[in-house]
Amino acid sequence: MKLLEDRILSEGKVLPGGVLKIDGFLNHRLDVELLDSLGKDVAAHFSNQKPDLVLTVEASGIAFAVMVAKYFGCRVLVAKKHRSVNIADDVYTAKAFSFTHKRENTLVVSKEYLQAGMKVLVVDDFLASGSATVALLSILEQAGATPVGIGIAVEKSFQGGREKLESMGLDVYSLARIADMDETGVKFVR
Ligand code: 5GP
Numbered sequence: 001m002k003l004l005e006d007r008i009l010s011e012g013k014v015l016p017g018g019v020l021k022i023d024g025f026l027n028h029r030l031d032v033e034l035l036d037s038l039g040k041d042v043a044a045h046f047s048n049q050k051p052d053l054v055l056t057v058e059a060s061g062i063a064f065a066v067m068v069a070k071y072f073g074c075r076v077l078v079a080k081k082h083r084s085v086n087i088a089d090d091v092y093t094a095k096a097f098s099f100t101h102k103r104e105n106t107l108v109v110s111k112e113y114l115q116a117g118m119k120v121l122v123v124d125d126f127l128a129s130g131s132a133t134v135a136l137l138s139i140l141e142q143a144g145a146t147p148v149g150i151g152i153a154v155e156k157s158f159q160g161g162r163e164k165l166e167s168m169g170l171d172v173y174s175l176a177r178i179a180d181m182d183e184t185g186v187k188f189v190r
Contacts, residue, residue: 001038001041003034003037004034004038004153004154004175004176005176007022007025007031007034008020008022008176008186012186014181014185018156019100020126020186022154023060026063026064026153027059027063030063035064036067036070038064038153038175039067039069040071042068042071042123042151042173042175043068043071044071045151046121046148046149046151046173049119049121049148049149050072050119051072051148052074052119053074053075053076053077053118053120054074054077055077055079055122055123055139055140056123056124056136057078057079057132057135060126061123061124062076064125065078065123065124068123068151072121077109077113077120079107079108079109079136080109081098081105081106082106082108083103090112091109091110091111092109092111092114092139092142093106093107093109093139094135094136094139094142095107095135096132097129097131099126099131099132107136107139111143115144115145116144117144117145118146119146120145120146120147121147121148121150122140122150123151124150124152124153126154126156127150127155127156127159127161127165128156128159128161129161130160130162133150133165134165147170149170149173150165150170150171150173151173151174152173154175154178155174155176155178156178156181157177157178157189176188177189
């Protein structure tokens with residue numbers, strides 16, 4: 001999506017360790033108009049799927065997920081990140097390795113909000129190794145819910161997440177796909 005690619009080129013900074021910083025519009029300071037356009041585009045791609053729910057991870061996926069859900073008229077379920085092991089019975093959990101913080105988190109979702117048979121679109125701001133998304137898919141499997149696809153704002157295509165998800169038979173739709181990046185700039189998949 002040209003709009004997002006242009007914004008990455010004009011405002012993005014590549015940090016050491018393969019991290020792209022675009023929090024000035026995506027997840028720290030929020031450009032609501034831009035996020036709305038991103039949500040609309042993802043919803044158009046998955047329009048035939050008619051999900052019952054959008055599932056994301058706190059905190060950085062929330063704004064983007066809200067905009068996607070707005071176009072489906074459905075709710076957003078936000079998996080919470082916990083570091084403790086004191087987890088109650090009434091939740092689904094899955095472990096995810098945090099790419100940015102370099103530690104393992106347990107993702108937690110209340111059983112009350114995720115029922116068997118629900119069609120769920122999984123959404124996140126970034127796709128890197130796929131660890132966060134795979135954990136969300138595990139939660140859906142535990143609940144007996146069905147993933148209808150994966151919607152991503154920025155995919156770093158050189159970090160393996162897409163291959164992992166496609167090998168599970170999922171439709172991965174990313175608005176910007178980065179082929180390569182370093183301190184001198186960002187190259188998109190063409
Ligand atoms: P994965 O689990 O696919 O390895 O990484 C995805 C998660 O890590 C996303 O939820 C996102 O919050 C974070 N992440 C991965 N790469 C980046 C990045 O380059 N920049 C930022 N800001 N977050 C990232």
